[in-house]
Amino acid sequence: MVFGVLVGVIRMSKSASFAKHKMRENRHNQFRPEQQQMCREIGREFPEYSVIMEETIPYTKENGDNTCAIVDICILEIGVCYRLNGQIHNTNRAEEHDWEQKLYLEQLGFFIIDVDTQS
Numbered sequence: 001m002v003f004g005v006l007v008g009v010i011r012m013s014k015s016a017s018f019a020k021h022k023m024r025e026n027r028h029n030q031f032r033p034e035q036q037q038m039c040r041e042i043g044r045e046f047p048e049y050s051v052i053m054e055e056t057i058p059y060t061k062e063n064g065d066n067t068c069a070i071v072d073i074c075i076l077e078i079g080v081c082y083r084l085n086g087q088i089h090n091t092n093r094a095e096e097h098d099w100e101q102k103l104y105l106e107q108l109g110f111f112i113i114d115v116d117t118q119s
Contacts, residue, residue, distance in 0.1 A: 052075070055071050055073075059105070098114075
């Protein structure tokens with residue numbers, strides 16, 4: 001898939017300190033540097049699409065609970081979502097949550113690209 005090509009081109013930050021210490025307090029009002037960089041690169045590569053950061057996508061779990069996924073970068077017109085996974089995603093609980101979220105998003109028709117930002 002063409003969109004996966006951009007993942008190899010962009011060098012991600014090795015530091016997870018921003019995500020670890022600031023993400024909760026700054027949610028939805030401040031973007032991580034690697035997120036901004038990747039968004040710019042995708043926008044340059046695909047100028048015909050709207051590239052959105054921190055997009056909220058609602059879904060319903062099997063038990064009937066309504067919840068939402070907040071994807072780091074999204075192209076709604078073609079249903080592609082990028083999730084930038086840093087150090088905070090390395091816990092068992094986070095991995096389970098990410099996996100469940102990915103399944104629900106795929107059921108809604110989204111193509112999910114997970115990007116490891118630690119390398």
